[in-house]
Amino acid sequence: MIFTETGLADAHVIDLQEIRDDRGFFARAFCAREFEEHGLKPAIAQGNLSYNHNKGTMRGMHYQRPPAAETKLVRCTAGAIWDVIVDIRPDSPTYMKHFGVELSAANRRALYVPEMFAHGYLTLTDGAEVIYSVGEFYTPGVEGGYRHDDPALGIDWPVPVEVISEKDATWPLIGEGAAR
Structure with a gap:
């Protein structure tokens, strides 16, 4: 795997290191040892799959607070998304900064999202x-979120949002008391 820092503390884009032959290729998509060598937490508590019918579907901006960060x-794994993370750790040098990257079936990239992003x-x-x-179990009561269009975050989404859940559309703006 090829680990590339994002510019946000502790977050990485992970590309496959393909071993090719006439059959196609083989690549390691996860290795706890390699994650630890890069200072990343390798724990996996749950695996989730999300399917989205339409282009312009927004999911997020979600996080879980301790003790279930x-x-x-x-x-x-099919199609393409624009994936965005925001560092919400008050003690971080990249606090409230964001990073976006295209993840697609074609580029096979992954994004490692640290706790409290x-x-x-x-x-x-x-x-x-x-x-x-996901490195922790889903825990109702410790979840939080930000609006994808919060001016305080300044995220530039590449296509218009066409589909969004009521919950994601109604997180309070940071200036209106959204949790930081």
């Missing part, structure tokens, strides 16, 4: 499918 390893994505194609491994 979660890491995520996100990969798009808000995470969300917007589908760039119809039929986008996303699989993500």
Whole structure:
């Protein structure tokens, strides 16, 4: 695997290191030892799959607070998404900064999301499918979120949001008391 820092503390884009032959290729998509060598938490408590019918579907910006703060390893297995993370750790040098990257079935990239990062994505194609491994169990009561269009975050989404859940559309703006 090829680990590339994102510019946000502790977050990485992970590309496959393909070993090719006439059959195709083989690549390691996860290795706890390699994650630890890069200072990343390799724990996986749950594996989730999300299918999205339409281009322009927004999911996020979600996070879980301690004691159930979660890491995520996100990969798009069909279609394409624009994946965004926001560092919401007050003591971090990259606090409230964001990073976005295209994840697609074609580029096979993954994004490692550290604990206490808000995470969300917007589908760039119809039929986008996303699989993500999560380092903690989903825990109602410790979840939080930010609006994808919060001016305080300044995220520039590459396509218009066409489909969004009521919950994701109604997180309070940071200036209106959204949790930081």
